[in-house]
Amino acid sequence: MADPIKVLQSLTAPLASQYAVFERDQVLTHTQLNEVTSWLDQQDRLSRVTLVGAGIVAGFAVGSDGASVTVGAGLGLTCDGDLVRIDAATTYPRLRPYDATAPRYEPFFDTASGVLLISGELTSGDDPLGVPLTAGALEGQAVILLAETTVSDPDLCTGADCDNLGRERQQRLRVLLTSRSTAANLAAGPLTLAEQARELPELIAWRPQLGSDLATAEVLIARYRDAAGKTLAGLVDTLKNFAEGFPGVLAAAFWRNPVADWIATLQRLQDATAGAVLPFHDFLKDLCEAWNAIRDALLDADALPAGPLPLAFPKHLAAGALDAPDDARTAFYPAAADGHSRATASELGLLLTRFDQLIANYAPPADTVLRVTPSHGEDRPLGERAIPWYYTAAMNAAWNPRLAARRLGNHNLGYRAAEYQGSPRALDPLAGSIAAHDFFRVEGHLGRPVDTVRSELKKLIADRNLPFEVHAVLVHNRKELIKIRPGIRYTDLHRIHYLLRQDVSLRLDESDTFSGQYLDNLKAAIDSKDIPDQTDTGVSVIAAATQARSAVSSLAGSAKPALDQPTYSAYLTTTESSRWNNGIAETLRTVGTARVNLGKLSRSDFVSPVDALIQTTHPIWLDWLDNLIKAKDDKADDKLLLARFATDNPGLDHLGGVWRGGCFVLAYDDSGKVVADFTLAYPCAEVDETEPVEPPLPRPPLRRPPIDVIPIKVVRPVDLVVSTLVGSVVGSKFDAAREALAADLKAVQTDIRAKLETQTANVEGLVKGAFSTKDATAAGTIGLKGVATGDVVLDQMVKDVENKRQQVQSLVDLVSQGNLPEDSRAQAQAMLTKAQTELGEAVADTTTRVVTQKVDTSSGAAAGVASVLANSTVYVTDAAVAANLGNKLEALKGSTAVPAQAVLISNLQNLNRLKR
Structure with missing residues (x-):
């Protein structure tokens, strides 16, 4: 049995390294001729793949109406360098078999079972071997484009000679149908740097929590040391994984693997940060941003990997699933020579160089010259900000990748611009326009006396018209150690x-x-x-x-x-x-x-x-x-402690500078030395205004009464006047008149006292006389000596009313005590309100029982019921409870069948309104 025809792959065979150069009148062999065609074919394919890329460049949109499949115009390249092109959208209404008789293409076969994974070949309407498509046949299917390259032998063998015609190389495009899952596997591309970078983590620069427990500078520094340690641990683990997964990237940038040296340097710097914890924390934050920029560049590196050509899709392109055209579709992988790929590779190299230089040029600062440098916030890339003071001057060459590529590192703004011969703008960044900068680095103040730093900074703000203010807080919980406070808080x-x-x-x-x-x-x-x-x-x-x-x-x-x-x-x-x-x-x-x-x-x-x-x-x-004033000042001093200040301003953050329009906060220890700085995005510095000299208040030109009027007149004693003028007889009459006046006053007092007693008796009669109790004595004490009315339920309800009244009376006496603590009084008042509510409900329920049972309360034993209800109603003094009781009594008036009941309810309503 003859070997099956296979789909040829040109770039998987050894590349032609030579070909024959023909001479005049040379006799050519088939080998010499084929060397030339093979070399040209391979070079053509190599040029496409290595200079352009592989995958679907554009188009090949697939769709289906249930009875046909349409493939749109498109252009693509296979990994073998085949140019796949469809000039116009083509509709395929039929499906013909695609089986083992077709040229064998290994990716179409299951590697384990050897089963062919293609459902069939889509053909045009005039194909006699095809069958019409149905919706069921298209369900869950996807389209594959196969650039089939084969060689056939059309020889006619006569006798022993079978090489009379030679062989033919054929190229055709097959449009195939397969399952969506198979198409997804066939669409898988080569392993690019972007694919690998998806496994790399995004680094987080941990920051400490600032709150009310910042009692000392040691606690603050420990917070930043712990945060830096946590950040460094994550950075070291990430660098180790990077060294293992991307050795080629590191070798291309440094011709070696510098990760071990990086880690060793970082650990050494960590051990040497006793006096510069905040700069080290900021340095690690820079490294995290620099690493994340490297990771982003790697995620953009989707070019075909360098080295041997990939064979992910040597002769086919997956055009997409019919029910989800964006799925199961071969992406485009640009070549390394592509402009985007070259820019990404260049950026990646510069970013790796910068990362290396960040570590090499970090130096804990000891500068004492205060400088303000325009910069940008962390929403802008690291390279667009000013170079911090904790880097040496050599850092300018690699700080900004764009400027580094142009060899213009001296245009970077930074604290050490004079040391790296910065540009004119870098040497005096505050001289020109600063409107484009939303952040300002403030450096050269750590470890210096806070009063000196504050004075220098306020002067610099005034001299250079800087758009921020400065404030100072103590990192301690003892207000007597505050060294910076306003001269006066004038109010x-x-x-x-x-x-x-x-x-x-x-x-x-x-x-x-x-x-x-x-x-x-x-x-x-x-x-x-x-x-x-x-x-x-x-x-x-x-x-x-x-x-x-x-x-x-x-x-x-x-x-x-x-x-x-x-x-x-x-x-x-x-x-x-x-x-x-x-x-x-x-x-x-x-x-x-x-x-x-x-x-x-x-x-x-x-x-x-x-x-x-x-x-x-x-x-x-x-x-x-x-x-x-002293208490107000003392309370204001609380806000000069970092713990309180951080609580009042939860947005407080250490960024190495200050936001435009914000507040730069100097934090100093109990010795008065600056140990940290923070910023807020809004002004909050306490105003240190000059104490005003109040204007003199003119004395009134004329006082009423005027001073020159004799204010106190000399008065001779009355007795002396009387005795002098009329003698002792008149004086005796004067004494008698005075005694008579005293007697009249005493009589008036007696009369007033009698009228008050009469009025009190009248009020008491209003309560006691509102009800007839002349027959109540026969009933005994209601609820205490057996059945009084003959209605057992009513007697029990009356007893309950009386008990609740006594409870209310006890609580009233308790609330009225003058020496009761405030919290106990409040609790007793709550109990009284609850007890009055229960008493009002009991009076209403008992009155309802009297009405429904038609009890006559005008005489006999039931008169005692009226007395108890009246006495209890008087104790319902809460407005809401009294109003509720009044509503219920009003509702009962229409149900009374006995005249005495109407009188009872009317009297209770009168007492209820009186208490309200």
């Missing part, structure tokens, strides 16, 4: 304090002036014999007035230097030195005593300045305001 409390200071100062001035005039008035009255020189208690009038005047003058002299200060801080300083308010209580006591002693000798027609000074609490207000 309206300070303005009110100033207003009160001016008020007290004015009162002291007026009191001093008034005291002098009052003393002069008393002296003149004594000289004219209008008043005695001593009070009835023997106190010298002049001595008492002089003592009060001296006390007021002394207080004014000690107080006014502090009260008249135009700023609050100056007031505090003066107050601290003079302690003006220490003697104010004694002064006012002296003035008050003199006012009492001299009260019978003078009359005040209006409130005098001295009286106002005695009665005012404004001096106390000043102390209260001092306490309020």
Whole structure:
């Protein structure tokens, strides 16, 4: 049996390395001729695959209407270099067998069982060997395009000679039908770098959690050290896997495998980061971004792999499944010479070089020169940002792959631009426009005194018009260690304090002036014999007035230097030195005593300045305001601690700089040295404004009443006047009149007391007299001595009402206690509300029983029921419960059959409305 015809594959055979060069009149053999054609054919195919690629370039869209299959126009290349082309959409309504008689193509056979996996060949409508397609035959099927290359031998053998015609090489395109699963296997492409890179992880740069537990700088540094350790562990594992899976990529970039050296260097740097934990954390974050960029470039590397040509689809192309045209379809794999592939390969090489240089050029910084460099946020690629200060100057050559390819590394912005001879813009990046930059690196401050750094940065912000602000927080939980706080947090409390200071100062001035005039008035009255020189208690009038005047003058002299200060801080300083308010209580006591002693000798027609000074609490207000201001400042100081600041601003993050329009936060330890920095995207720095000098408040030109009006007139004692003018008889009549007035007042008091008692009795009668209880005595105590009404259920309900009333009364007494703690009072009040609700429900239910059972409560034993219901209704005082009870009583009025029941309900409604 003859060997079956096979589909030929040109590029799997050894490539022709030579061919014959013909000479004139040379006798040619078939070998020489075939060498030329073979070499040309292989070179043509190689050019297609190695310079263009393999797979479906475009088109070959497949579809079906259930009775035919349509394959659209398209273009593709097989891995053997066959150009597959369909010029126009073609419809295939018939299916002919495709079996072992067809040229054998190994990928169409199951490797285990050897079964042919092709369902048939799609043909045109005039094919006599084809059968019409049906929807059932097309279900779950896909289209395969086979670029079939075969060689046939058409010789006519006569005798011993069978080589008279030679052989023919044939090329035809078969459109085949197979199952969707088989087509998916046939569509599988070569193993590219992109396919391998899908197994590589995306690295995460772990960041520490900032919260209310950041009590010390050591805790903060430990958080960043732990986060860096976690990041480094993931980076090392990923690099090991990369070294094992991509040795060719590393060899092409470095001619060696540098991963072991990278890992060793990183571990050495980790051990040497005791004083530079934050820069090391940021450095690892850079490495993670650089690695993820390498991974992205590998995922874009879908070109045919270098080396031996792949045989994934040597002579066929999978055009797609009929029910899902995008599935089971051969992708296009560009050649390495393709522009996109070359750009990807170049980018990958630059990214690998940058990764290597990042590790080689990291150096924990110790710089003390503060610099601000325009940059970009982490939403932009690493290479587009400014070079951080923890890299040496050599990093500029590889930092930005685009600039590195152009040999323009000195155009990178960075802290060390002067060291790598940066471009003019790089040397002074704040001189030109910075509008395109949304982030600014701030560097050169770690380990330096926070007050110095803050001052330098604020000056730089002002000098260069930078769009951010600066704030400082303490990494500790002890507020006494705060070193940076505003000079003053000036608020309206300070303005009110100033207003009160001016008020007290004015009162002291007026009191001093008034005291002098009052003393002069008393002296003149004594000289004219209008008043005695001593009070009835023997106190010298002049001595008492002089003592009060001296006390007021002394207080004014000690107080006014502090009260008249135009700023609050100056007031505090003066107050601290003079302690003006220490003697104010004694002064006012002296003035008050003199006012009492001299009260019978003078009359005040209006409130005098001295009286106002005695009665005012404004001096106390000043102390209260001092306490309020201090408490407010103390509360504001909480926000200068990192733990509280991080709690109030959960978006706080360490990025090595600050966002445009945001706040740069300096974090310092208890020694005042900057240990970390953070940023927020919004301004939140506490305003450090200059304390304002309040304007002087002009004294009123005219006070009402004016000071020059005699404020207190000298008054002779009444007894003295009477005795002097009319003698002792009139004086006796005056005493009798005073006694008669006292008797009249006592009589009026007695009358008022009697009227109050009468009114109380009337109120009690309203409750007790609302119901007839004259026959209730026969019933005994309801609910306590057996059956009272003859209705066992009613008696039990009345007993329940009485018990609930007693419970409400007990809770009312408990809530009314004055010494009950607030939490206990609240719980007791809740219990009282609940008990009143239950009492209201019990009264309503019992009244309903009285109505439904037609019980007459006007006499007999049932009268006691009315009494209990009335007493209980009085205790329903909660508005909601009383309203609910009133509604139920109103609903019962229409159901009453006994007149006494209507009276009962009406009385209960009256009591209910009274309590509401």
